[in-house]
Amino acid sequence: MDIQSERRRLLDAEGGDEDPTGLMSEQEAYLSKVKNRKLYLATFASVLGPMSFGFVLGYSSPAIPELTKIADPRLRLDDVQASWFGSIVTVGAAVGGLLGGWMVDKIGRKLSLMFCSLPFVFGFTVIIAAQNVWMLYLGRVLTGLASGVTSLVVPLYISEMAHERVRGTLGSCVQLMVVLGIMGVYLAGLFLDWRWLAICSSIPPTLMMVCMCFMPETPRFLLSQGKRREAEEALRFLRGPDAPVEWECARIEDACEEQGSSFQMSDLKDPGVYKPLVIGIMLMVFQQMTGINAIMFYAENIFEQAHFKDSDLASVIVGLIQVVFTAVAALIMDKAGRKVLLIISGVAMAISTTAFGVYFYLMSKMHSTTSLSLLMLDVQSTAGEEPHADLAWLALASMAVFITGFALGWGPIPWLVMSEIFPVKVRGFASAACVLTNWGMAFIVTKTFQDMMSLLTSAGTFWLFASVCIVNVIFTMAFIPETKGKTLEQIEATFRGTSGP
Incomplete structure (x- = not known):
């Protein structure tokens, strides 16, 4: 491990005195060797979830005016039904929040994210194939369920992957992708009908599932499960080949042991x-x-x-x-x-x-x-x-x-x-x-x-x-x-x- 010598080199270059605790200098020395390219890649893969969530939130705005005037009486929404079509997402999302809290601890952050893409896609598929109002409701509940899981899992995944220098910026990308998704569906709604809009809305979660296959689980979850070797491999992927990841791994491991299992x-x-x-x-x-x-x-x-x-x-x-x-x-x-x-x-x-x-x-x-x-x-x-x-x-x-x-x-x-x-x-x-x-x-x-x-x-x-x-x-x-x-x-x-x- 080369942290101490790197720390001394940084202190000499800055003309600074030795830090009594050595902590900040060790962090600086470590972070100076970190490469963020694959961290940004993993963040991009995960924030396709909040983009999907944004598509769900925004979908009702362009879809409801069409569905209240549609020729097919089985699908036509009255005022009360339109209100439920817009708001029933929150019911699914509340359940999704509870489900996500259980999933992240049982199967991990990565698998939770991959699984939550399924109700996104299934929900929009049900809306596309809808033959009556209840199928529209079911589709909205499923996409709401996925949105609830996503709103919990993605911030955790990013915060546990990112280091302190970029965690705020990458964590803020969650909300950025939500509002990008909302604006995207508003824009698409200017040109597409409600069924084609649902087809477009199912693209981001599909991409997320594919991309997340190639991304690691978070090091903190792996260490909490006692998987030290996998945690080091995940850190090496996220921090680049030059960073002495054993130091960060030991620091996280100490914190996990102190808390209990x-x-x-x-x-x-x-x-x-x-x-x-x-x-x-x-x-x-x-x-x-x-x-x-x-x-x-x-x-x-x-x-x-x-x-x-x-x-x-x-x-x-x-x-x-x-x-x-x-x-x-x-x-x-x-x-x-x-x-x-x-x-x-x-x-x-x-x-x-x-x-x-x-x-x-x-x-x-x-x-x-x-x-x-x-x-x-x-x-x-x-x-x-x-x-x-x-x-x-x-x-x-x-x-x-x-x-x-x-x-x-x-x-x-x-x-x-x-x-x-x-x-x-x-x-x-x-x-x-x-x-x-x-x-x-x-x-x-x-x-x-x-x-x-x-x-x-x-x-x-x-x-x-x-x-x-x-x-x-x-x-x-x-x-x-x-x-x-x-x-x-x-x-x-x-x-x-x-x-x-």
């Missing part, structure tokens, strides 16, 4: 387990309570009021904003840090949802004033249209700021932090709890949204979201540790209150 419910008393679990669950609650679903719900109406008559094109524009700023977040994640981006994101969303509340408040005032003047003066209804057009810029600006803020922080980072903070032995259980929380909150917020609007008014609902965004910022500042540049073992040690390995 399997998870017991009594482990929840350990601060190294319950602290990150609470943080992971709260991140998922706050992500869904920011109002992202409400903003997307209103997007079409807002564009129409701003005279964007083509709502399909408007959806593509929203998707493009998400893609651009999620890519920006990925590029700066390992430089700016997770905590700073979460705070910036929370502040931006608090400002934009407050502005949305002002917009709806002013609109309601204008509407009541216009109605009164129409009643008293019997003037033309066109007299009340100009104020709406004048205020459209406020809604458009608020939406742009909100989507930008969400894409920079609260979109990608909860998934990234979830994949970083849990000890190996509880990673399956804790990640399943987080994924179930996320999809459960998505379902609750979506289903209660109309009731909130009736109870609090549109303005009050968005001001409630603004309050939640402010609480997000306070929570981030008080409780979320910065994980930038730390190994997974160092992050675990932070929660245990010990020094990192």
